[in-house]
Amino acid sequence: MxxxxxxxxxxxxxxxxxxxxxxxxxxxxxxxxxxxxxxxGAGKTTALGVIAGAIKxxxxxxxxxxxxxxxxxxxxxxxxxxxRTFQISSEFARLTxxxxxxxxxxxxxxxxxxxxxxxxxxxxxxxxxxxVERGRxxxxxxxxxxxxxxxxxxxxxxxxxxxxxxxxxxxxxxxxLLDEPMAGVNPTLGxxxxxxxxxLRESGLTMLMIEHELGVVERLCDRVIVMAQGKVIxxxxxxxxxxxxxxxxxxxxx
Amino acid sequence: xxxxxxxxxxxxxxLQFGVAGISNFAYIVFQAAGAYTAxxxxxxPEHATSFQQYIGGADLPFPLPILAAGVVGGLLxxxxxxxxxxxxxxxxxxxxxxxxxxxATYIASNATGLVNGPAGLSLIPKPLQGTLNLSLLxxxxxxxxxxxxxxxxxxxxxxxxxGSPLGRAMRAVRDNDDAAAALxxxxxxxxxTAFVLGGVIAGVSGGVFAEFLGAWSPGAWLYPxxxxxxxxxxxxxxxxDLGVAVGALLVPIGFLESTRFLPxxxxxxxxxxxxxxxxxxLALVFLWFWPRGVVPERRRRFQKPxxxxxxxxxxxxxxx
Numbered sequence: 219m220x221x222x223x224x225x226x227x228x229x230x231x232x233x234x235x236x237x238x239x240x241x242x243x244x245x246x247x248x249x250x251x252x253x254x255x256x257x258x259g260a261g262k263t264t265a266l267g268v269i270a271g272a273i274k275x276x277x278x279x280x281x282x283x284x285x286x287x288x289x290x291x292x293x294x295x296x297x298x299x300x301x302r303t304f305q306i307s308s309e310f311a312r313l314t315x316x317x318x319x320x321x322x323x324x325x326x327x328x329x330x331x332x333x334x335x336x337x338x339x340x341x342x343x344x345x346x347x348x349x350v351e352r353g354r355x356x357x358x359x360x361x362x363x364x365x366x367x368x369x370x371x372x373x374x375x376x377x378x379x380x381x382x383x384x385x386x387x388x389x390x391x392x393x394x395l396l397d398e399p400m401a402g403v404n405p406t407l408g409x410x411x412x413x414x415x416x417x418l419r420e421s422g423l424t425m426l427m428i429e430h431e432l433g434v435v436e437r438l439c440d441r442v443i444v445m446a447q448g449k450v451i452x453x454x455x456x457x458x459x460x461x462x463x464x465x466x467x468x469x470x471x472x
Numbered sequence: 473x474x475x476x477x478x479x480x481x482x483x484x485x486x487l488q489f490g491v492a493g494i495s496n497f498a499y500i501v502f503q504a505a506g507a508y509t510a511x512x513x514x515x516x517p518e519h520a521t522s523f524q525q526y527i528g529g530a531d532l533p534f535p536l537p538i539l540a541a542g543v544v545g546g547l548l549x550x551x552x553x554x555x556x557x558x559x560x561x562x563x564x565x566x567x568x569x570x571x572x573x574x575x576a577t578y579i580a581s582n583a584t585g586l587v588n589g590p591a592g593l594s595l596i597p598k599p600l601q602g603t604l605n606l607s608l609l610x611x612x613x614x615x616x617x618x619x620x621x622x623x624x625x626x627x628x629x630x631x632x633x634x635g636s637p638l639g640r641a642m643r644a645v646r647d648n649d650d651a652a653a654a655l656x657x658x659x660x661x662x663x664x665t666a667f668v669l670g671g672v673i674a675g676v677s678g679g680v681f682a683e684f685l686g687a688w689s690p691g692a693w694l695y696p697x698x699x700x701x702x703x704x705x706x707x708x709x710x711x712x713d714l715g716v717a718v719g720a721l722l723v724p725i726g727f728l729e730s731t732r733f734l735p736x737x738x739x740x741x742x743x744x745x746x747x748x749x750x751x752x753x754l755a756l757v758f759l760w761f762w763p764r765g766v767v768p769e770r771r772r773r774f775q776k777p778x779x780x781x782x783x784x785x786x787x788x789x790x791x792x
Contacts, residue, residue, distance in 0.1 A: 270654060296656035308651035310644045312711070314771055320637070321644045322655045328637035331665055335632050342637060350774050367773050389655050 223248040223393050223424050224269070224300075229278035230448075231261075231268050238264040240448030241278070246393065251415075251425045253439035253456070255432070260445040262428045263305055266395050269426075270302040271295040283392060297324065299392030305401055305428075307378035309385075311371030315362065318370045318381060319353040320346070322388040349388075356384045360414065376407040383414065394418075396427035400434065412438065432456070473612070475725050476619035477681045478704070482720040483630045483713060484673030485701045490711040490769075491634055492666030493646030495566035497698055498552065498573035499674060504580075504693035505548050506541035506675025507682035511596045513537040514683065534599040538622075538679040545675020549668040557663055573695040580690035592689025599683050615684050622680055626673055630713055633669060640772070642666050643711070696748060700724050703755040709765030718767055727754065 224246040231239040239261040246252045254262050267273035269280050271292040279288045287295050296302075310318050320326075326349070327333050328342030357363045360380050365373065370381060379399060386394055399415065400408045412434055418425065419438065429435050435442055436456040444452040444459060452462055481503055488494045514537045556568040598611070599618075606614060633639050645652045645659045653659050682688050700723060708719020727750070758765065 272650065272654070292650075292653040293656055293658055296654055301656075302654050304651065304654070308648050308654075310647035310651065312647055312769065313640065313643055314773075316774060317640055317772055318644075321640050321652075321657075324656055326637045326641075329641045331638065334636035334638040335629070346637065367771055369771070385655070 221248045222246070223283060224426065225279075225281040226265070226269065227279045227281070229265065229268060229280065230276045231264055231273060232276045237448045239268060239275075242445070242448070242450050244443050244450055244453065246424060246426050247441075248424050249422050250440040251419050251427065251438055253435040253442040254426060254428045254445065255430070255435055255442060256445035256451075259447075261448040262445055263397055265445070266302060266397055266426075266428060269295075270300065270395055272302075296389065299390070300395065301386045301389045301391035301393070302395035303382045303386050303397055303399060305397040307375065307382055309370035309373070309378050309381055311369065313370055314367050315370055315373070315381060316350070316353050316357070316366045318385055319356060319388045320349050322385045323349050323352075324389055353388065356387060360384055376403040379403055379407075379411060380414075383411070387418075392424065394423060394425045396425060396429075398428050398430065400429070400431065408434075473616050473619050473684060475721060476616070476623045477677050478701075478720040478724045479623055479717045480626045480673060480677035480680070482701050482704050482708070482716045483626055484670040484677065485698075486705050486711065486713065486716040487630060487633065487666050487673070488670035489702065490705055490716065491639055491646065492642040492663050493562065494557070494663055494667055494670075495562060496569050496667070496670065497566055497695065497702075498569040498576070499670075499701060500693050500695060500698040501573050501576040502545045502548055502671045502674035503678035503681075504576070504688075504690070506545040506678030507688050507693070508593070508678075509544040509675065510537040510541040510679030511593045511682045511688045513540050514596050514599070515593065537599075538676055538683065541679025541682075542672040542676040545678065546668050546672040548675075549671025550664075552671075553664050553667045557667065558660060570695065573698065577690055577694055592687060592691070594687040594689075596682060596686045596688070598686055619680055619684075622676065626676065627713065630673070634711075634713060638662075638665070699755070700751060703751050703758075705765075706755050706758045706763075707765055709767040709769060711769035712765070712767050715765055715767030715769070719765065722766070723751070723754070727751070 222245045226242055226244050229239055229242045230237065242261070242265055244252075254265070256262055264273060268275045269282075271287065271290050271294065274289050279286060281287065282295070282298060282300050285298065287298065287300070310321065313321065326342065327345055333341035354363070354366070357366055360383075362377065362380060362384075365377065370378070373381060379401070383396070383399060386396075396415075400411050403411065408431075415425070415427075415438055427435075427439070429438075439456065442453065442456050442459055443450055452459060454462075481499075484502075485496065485499050488496045488499070552569075552572055556565055556572065560568060598615075641652070641657055642662050642665070644655075645657060645662050649659045652662075701720075704719035704723040705716045706719070707723050708717065709715025727747075
């Protein structure tokens with residue numbers, strides 16, 4: 219039985235007179251990968267931002283995991299397990315790669331004032347060790363072990379994209395929102411990232427991803443939502459969409 | 473003694489600016505508030521014959537006024553933080569802080585009933601001087617020791633914060649607050665924590681200072697003083713506790729105090745004016761050419777599991 223993890227209802231967001239997102243409806247089912255495609259300026263990133271709480275909606279509702287998260291803060295949304303990545307790499311530049319991962323872990327006891335001040339910090343050191351281990355496993359999986367102590371700001375653009383995904387995984391998401399995870403990387407690394415996303419898909423992680431490369435979308439996504447000019451114009455499998463003239467037009471025009 | 477106070481103050485500001493990324497241009501106000509608190513709590517209750525006006529006078533035994541100075545520094549930080557940091561972003565926060573600094577100076581200078589106006593407070597009894605009965609010079613050395621002890625305490629306190637996951641989360645907020653929020657970090661809470669802890673340290677350092685000088689006046693705590701601390705942090709190495717201590721040694725002490733020994737050139741006050749220019753230039757030079765400072769922020773490495781030696785596979789395997 220499939221279960222709706224995310225429900226987006228009549229979501230709208232205006233910027234002045236521009237209706238960036240204009241009454242969008244869609245669902246994301248648990249355990250599936252959903253693609254969000256459309257020409258530039260279709261409102262995909264804005265929609266993602268509204269879902270993640272970074273942008274306040276003008277109207278509509280977002281329900282995540284049975285809870286109304288409309289207009290909640292990014293912090294509150296993230297703590298429920300809805301983690302997003304950014305289109306522009308958003309690493310913590312002056313933290314090392316491993317630290318970037320550690321900081322993403324939820325509910326670290328050492329992050330509240332009292333335990334961190336207690337002598338020796340025993341209260342949080344066990345947790346810290348577990349996290350270091352988990353962080354290193356992730357680094358190994360993404361073949362970045364050698365960069366563990368490198369400042370994230372010194373990584374290459376492609377490595378930052380990988381970090382973006384790793385960091386989101388460290389936060390143990392129930393739903394992962396990916397905003398163009400392969401933006402601006404070379405084809406080789408792009409294929410690598412795609413491979414990692416395939417693995418995540420196999421592991422049963424629910425994802426909603428914005429992606430322009432239709433080949434990637436076809437291989438990765440169970441279902442695809444097409445947006446243009448702030449509206450959902452079509453949805454279905456990539457196969458069925460390819461036959462749809464309206465979708466092709468949207469891409470040709472965009 | 474001055475060095476100790478400056479080092480403590482710089483640690484507090486580093487927690488706010490170097491670690492959490494808050495440009496607190498009103499830092500001096502929190503130090504002044506601490507100094508004032510310590511002063512009035514040592515002066516004793518105000519009576520009709522006293523020529524000074526102040527509020528909440530008391531005559532507390534030694535360590536209490538300094539602790540109270542920390543508490544007041546912290547409380548004032550809570551207040552200013554709630555007003556200035558809740559909704560505003562970094563640049564605007566910085567502006568609010570600058571305004572707070574200027575406002576505080578005006579209030580302190582003009583509301584005579586509050587802090588005795590521009591004249592400030594004087595004749596503050598020095599802690600333990602009566603009981604110890606030391607000569608002036610010896611007492612000064614005693615006070616140097618006392619300051620050093622305070623420094624050590626503050627240092628361990630600061631290290632505990634910066635070395636913990638709490639400090640790491642603060643640095644994450646400093647580097648990219650949107651991303652930190654998207655990972656479920658309470659960015660306002662983390663900033664407030666850094667801000668208030670820094671305020672407490674500022675208060676303590678001010679308290680130690682006032683108790684030693686025996687005097688307090690609003691004119692000694694003007695906003696440019698904050699920039700000396702900022703320069704110290706930039707020179708020493710933002711985010712590094714030892715680095716900023718070196719910065720405190722180099723800038724307020726090595727740079728500003730040493731100019732006293734220069735011969736007077738130009739009109740009176742010319743050297744002082746040059747000093748401020750020099751501090752500004754120093755900050756710019758470091759930002760431009762050496763943004764990490766003399767002692768840069770350290771990378772936090774984590775202990776690696778024992779790596780197998782390279783020739784491990786050459787050795788015969790032992791049956792387990």
